[in-house]
Amino acid sequence: MNPKVIIIGGGASGLMLASLLPKKSALLIESNNKVGAKIDISGGGKCNITNQKMGTEYFLAKSRFIRPSLHAFSNDDLLLWLKKHKLVPVIRKKGQYFCNHSASQLTDIFKKEIKKQHLLLNETVYKVSKKERYFNVHTKNRIYSAEYIVVASGGLSFPKLGASGIGYEIARFFGHTIKKPAPALVGLTLQKEQFFFKELSGISCGVHIKVDHCVCKGALLFTHRGISGPAVLDASLYWTKGEIEIDFLPDFSWEKIAKSTKYISSLLPLPKRLTKAFLLKLGLQDKAYCTFTRKEAAILQVLNRYRFAPAGTFGYTKAEVTKGGIETAEIDSDTMMSKKVENLYFIGEILDVTGRLGGYNFQWAFSSAYASAKSITHSLYMQ
Ligand SMILES: Cc1cc2nc3c(=O)[nH]c(=O)nc-3n(C[C@H](O)[C@H](O)[C@H](O)COP(=O)(O)OP(=O)(O)OC[C@H]3O[C@@H](n4cnc5c(N)ncnc54)[C@H](O)[C@@H]3O)c2cc1C
Structure with missing residues (x-):
């Protein structure tokens, strides 16, 4: 040889x-x-x-x-x-x-x-x-x-x-x-404020995630360690530290439901458990949307721009790739x-x-x- x-x-x-x-x-x-x-x-x-x-x-x-x-x-x-x-x-x-x-x-x-x-x-x-x-x-x-x-x-x-x-x-x-x-193309871990996400382990929904001038679209999966799923993995590529912003209701029109008498947990196109967890976190009651005050509706609309700083990533053992x-x-x-x-x-x-x-x-x-x-x-x- x-x-x-x-x-x-x-x-x-x-x-x-x-x-x-x-x-x-x-x-x-x-x-x-x-x-x-x-x-x-x-x-x-x-x-x-x-x-x-x-x-x-x-x-x-x-x-x-x-x-x-x-x-x-x-x-x-x-x-x-x-x-x-x-x-x-x-x-x-x-x-x-x-x-x-x-x-x-x-x-x-x-x-x-x-x-x-x-x-x-x-x-x-x-x-x-x-x-x-x-x-x-x-x-x-x-x-x-x-x-x-x-x-x-x-x-x-x-x-x-x-x-x-x-x-x-x-x-x-x-x-x-x-x-x-x-680590990149990897799940993100949570700070204490978002620990309520862990209770939602197994649930997934379609989101848009804004991070460092990029928007990553796709599914978000709640896991016992934090958040994962295609949109989160893509977002991890651009995230180093600081806040990300998640739109849990992309393409959803609040105007169209303004007069709805349905309870909000049945009305939003999200898994019920997820809506209920957010209502609890935001100090809102699950009730007919038409009974929401302007202030309550404004609080709820944070679902379109939920901002928080992840604690870190799931690390190299789970990361599909290494950036840098x-x-x-x-x-x-x-x-x-x-x-x-x-x-x-x-x-x-x-x-x-x-x-x-x-x-x-x-x-x-x-x-x-x-x-x-x-x-x-x-x-x-x-x-
Ligand atoms: C779970 C998982 C799923 C993925 N899915 C996809 C996918 O579907 N599509 C996609 O595009 N990408 C995917 N990726 C990413 C993709 O696998 C990598 O980006 C790609 O393999 C990188 O190729 P590479 O040759 O640079 O490195 P690797 O494929 O990592 O190859 C490096 C090789 O070098 C060897 N090596 C390291 N150190 C030494 C040493 N000291 N001496 C001798 N040999 C050594 C390693 O054993 C390894 O075999 C995935 C990654 C993971 C972890």
Whole structure:
């Protein structure tokens, strides 16, 4: 084995890169006993691969950095690549493409594809150094050398699936700046004032959440730990600290019910338990809406703009992704190569690029892998 390229991490980005590189040019090192562990459990076991709607606005990232790779290997290119490998994903909701049977359909493609490369499982990288043209990759058992290194080790989310901070350590060692990582696409915990939410565990409703100039629309789920559900997960991407504002009654017209004699808990398009909990919290009685005074009606309308500051997040054990990461101004946007160290590449979630819910994180993993594959393949052929 004399690899030209060493890929650290056999997750989404590392696997796509290994599939695209010339035969036997790469060694893929993965600390787990299998590749693609996160893919296998993603999207509720069906893997939300990409989305019909694609654009820089679906990412928390510098647009000018992600645009070239999203364009060079777009959602349509990904679908064509999948079709070539006999996987035709289905659109399930909101333009989201999922595997039609199970996420393992995707990992199976990769498992077959990477047979053309060298693979080491159960091998954990703990350091990378460089001597002249060669990078040395240190694992517990050995030192592996290659001219090209691609760090595809992901973020800190889901440590039980192999997540580690090695990518940040390697980046720091070679002089890169790290934007503070934090859990994202994750539930939010509550301050004492909102502990009454915990009593509503299991209830969900459609909401709009305003956070840092963004509006996240979708379902909110009350849990015993706090709030979760698609709208909250998206909101967690933009939230760092301070207040968020939830509209529990988007598209609802108070005028239309002004004369209603129905009790408010039966009238509002919300689960009864939720309305009753709010009435109690707001010191209002459950009675016919037409009997509400102006003042009482105004208090109740806080349901359209309920503001509070979450206490924190559910943390990395529950977060689908890690936001923050390697400063992208220090990475070439066409190739994913470090601007500081030649032939050192970073792809996927380790970079300061995070997508919203909906298949955007896999698309980024694959698009960034494609950009690095093109650059490395070109250099290999030029040698
Ligand atoms: C529960 C869950 C569901 C998700 N669902 C979706 C979804 O449906 N759609 C979507 O777009 N995104 C989803 N995501 C996010 C998506 O999985 C990630 O953004 C994506 O996998 C990132 O790819 P990556 O290659 O950068 O990192 P990863 O896929 O995390 O791969 C990194 C690999 O590096 C290995 N590694 C780490 N440290 C070392 C080391 N020291 N030595 C050797 N190997 C190492 C890890 O074991 C891992 O296999 C989900 C995430 C989770 C946790």
